[in-house]
Amino acid sequence: MISFKGAQFPKDVILHxxxxxxxxxxxxxxxxxxxxxxxxxxxxATLNxxxxxxxxxxxxxxxxxxxRTNHSWRMDETYVRVKGSWKYLYRAVDKYGNTLxxxxxxxxNTAAAKKFFANALASNGIPKKIVIDKSGANKAGIREVNRIFRRLGCPVSVQAVQSKYLNNLVEQDHRFIKRRIRNMGGFGSFSGASDTLAGIEVANMIRKLQFANPKLSGFRQFVEIAG
Structure with missing residues (x-):
């Protein structure tokens, strides 16, 4: 549950x-x-x-x-402009398009891909395979994850599949995020971009009916997530 203690406005006003x-x-x-x-x-400024x-x-x-999400993943990265330069938004969905x-x-690079995979594994479990594009960094990141599994004595291995055709699903999913960002005209700081994108992704997950009460309005689901 998120604490709104000390806020000058009621919780519902802030969330709305x-x-x-x-x-x-x-x-x-x-x-x-x-x-x-x-x-x-x-x-x-307060809204921000x-x-x-x-x-x-x-x-x-x-x-x-x-x-719960599927064990077949699609992973890709897209570009986001922050203070006039391009940064990279790593994203993953399962084979049904659910956000992971x-x-x-x-x-x-490989270090960024490894960090992303580690975070995704921690919150979603271990997939059977991850479909990526032709990026060598992403493939190397999966290899690093598999090395960690072996060092820990974990008898699993994540299969890396490089296929642009199969990866179209996550590339299409970028569109909602990119469309919302486009209307913002860019971000002024990396931390601000990261925080705002987290909220946009949650709104996108609600749109895709990824939560327990999909018959509720989007806003009511948003409130339920906040607790």
Whole structure:
């Protein structure tokens, strides 16, 4: 459960504002006006602080609450502009398109791929195979994970399958994230980008009905995840 102790606004107001921003193509200033029309006077800078503060916490809750995923993964990275330069958003879905994990990285290399796979394994268990593109760094990252398993005496091995055709699923899934980012006009800091993207990913998981009560509205599911 996320604590909103000390916040100047009620929990539902904060979560409603966050969900509206993360799910739909509005700016902070647009959202400030929308809330003012409903009698809630809050500055756009405060809205930004809410998203930055609570989105990573929501992502942790979402990983714990999401439905069980498949053991066949699709992994890819896409570009995100931060302070005028490109960073790399690592993402993975299962063969049905359900979100597994995500991570913004300064670099696209074996170390970043290894870190991403380690995080994904910790929150989703060990897959039978991971489909990747022709990236040598991603393949090397999977090899490193398998080496760790062997050192720990774990009798499993993750199969790496390099196939652009099979990986189209995760590439198509990037579209929701990229579309939402495009309306934001870029990010001013790496930490701010990482935190905001965590919230956008949670909104995307809700859109894909990955939680226990898919018949609830998106916002009500968002509130349930927060606890």
């Amino acid at each position: 504002a966050m969900y509206f921003y993360l799910r739909y193509g509005v700016s902070y200033r647009d959202l400030e006006e929308i809330l003012a029309e409903r009698g809630v006077v809050v500055d756009h 602080r809410w998203v930055i503060k609570y989105s990573p916490l929501l992502a942790i809750q979402a990983h714990a609450a999401k439905r 994990d995500f991570m913004l990285s300064e670099r696209r």
